[in-house]
Amino acid sequence: MEDQRGSVLVLTNSCDVTADVVLRLLAGRRVSVVRVDPGADFHEGASLAAAYRTGDQRGTLRTRSRELDLTRVRSVWVRRPSPYEGAPGLQGQDRRFSAEQSYWGTGGILASLPGAHYVNHPWSNRAAEYKPAQLAAAQRSGFLLPHTLITDNESDARDFVAHERGGVVYKPVWNTPYRIGDQPHSVWVREVHGHEITSAVAVCPHIFQAKVDKAFDVRVTAVGDRLTGTRIDSPDLDWRYRQDLMRCTPIAIPEAVADSIASYLADFGLTFGAFDFAVTADRAWYFLECNPSGQWAWQPAGTTDAVAHAIADQLQRGSGT
Structure with a gap:
């Protein structure tokens, strides 16, 4: 019935x-x-x-x-x-x-x-999509953060790159649709060097971030208090670039990271979040970002099934959750 x-x-x-x-x-x-x-x-x-x-x-x-x-x-x-x-x-x-x-x-x-x-509530989604707000909330929630600079100042960007001995990556503040000719073009996370910093930085804010000496990436999909973790091994700095070359396996989520995820979700009033981490060889989990409406069905079948059931349970229970 x-x-x-x-x-x-x-x-x-x-x-x-x-x-x-x-x-x-x-x-x-x-x-x-x-x-x-x-x-x-x-x-x-x-x-x-x-x-x-x-x-x-x-x-x-x-x-x-x-x-x-x-x-x-x-x-x-x-x-x-x-x-x-x-x-x-x-x-x-x-x-x-x-x-x-x-x-x-x-x-x-x-x-x-x-x-x-x-x-999630659409207004909570919107608030949680701002990268600076994500970094501030991640800091409040106790995550490890790579040293990050958001700037439109050429001199500040050059100084940042010069002082980060382990290297620096660039990423856009927002994934704006971009085309070269008639072809869609994605702006991937990539390493950036001092000689590449020019006055063009002044046209808009850029994110420069200390490069994490990572052993692998992790995607954690959170639905309320139900978390699923996927380890991502990829030959690329940005695993999204060639997803056909990445290898995904389940991974356990450290208790401290799970606690920070709960705090982060509460900060924005989110029920769902797709968290990305860079994990070092000594198992330090560095927060990179959280997409409040991220994709999740590309993960291993068991993970995809667990996320689908968790979302279905939330929707079926409604406000009585």
């Missing part, structure tokens, strides 16, 4: 196959699920309405196949929705107006559902 405690609302794009892993589990548990991409579907037949008055809040989400009472949403899984880009038939400032009204209107409604449990 279908569970009647309310529906799970999944906000993600139509190509998100990672979401499918969890949705299959929820379907097997007879949990009602409504999936919608707010950045796209509301221009293709879906609609949303919310009403507010003293002591009462109501709303309805309609898709081509479902009608959802927003007061009956037990959980919201904010996976990877498309950006709000405005109605496709509009141009210029009209489309920009449409996009911004959708962001603040549609986005505001979906972020304010009474009694719903968010994995």
Whole structure:
């Protein structure tokens, strides 16, 4: 019999196959699920309405196949929705107006559902995506941190590189889509030398970070207090560069690292986080970053299954967690 405690609302794009892993589990548990991409579907037949008055809040989400009472949403899984880009038939400032009204209107409604449990709340996600905020929270949470400089000053960058004898890497503050010609181009983490620092640093902030003499990388996927660790052995400084060459195996998570992860999640109000660490030969775990909506289904089957079940459990329990 279908569970009647309310529906799970999944906000993600139509190509998100990672979401499918969890949705299959929820379907097997007879949990009602409504999936919608707010950045796209509301221009293709879906609609949303919310009403507010003293002591009462109501709303309805309609898709081509479902009608959802927003007061009956037990959980919201904010996976990877498309950006709000405005109605496709509009141009210029009209489309920009449409996009911004959708962001603040549609986005505001979906972020304010009474009694719903968010994995993660979109405002918590946004706050946790800022790299400087991540580093500050990691410091407060007791993680080991590589010496890091964020600057748009050429002289400061040169001095930093000169004083880090073990080497320095560069990474972008945000993974902005970038194209060379007609081809998408990724900006990978790479080692940088003093002679490469030029006045071009002044155009925007850059992250320069002491290179960790790592033995391997680790991805820890956290869902509430359930943690899974994957050791990543790769020939590349940035293991994402050639994922076909990396080798992944499960790894135990030290208690001190687990405690810091719990503190970090609480700092941002997150339920989910994908943490990346560089681990040295003497087993020092250095925090690199945490993606609040990171991918996880690429990991070994046992890890992927554990994460999927942990997310499904969060969504099924709802705010009673």
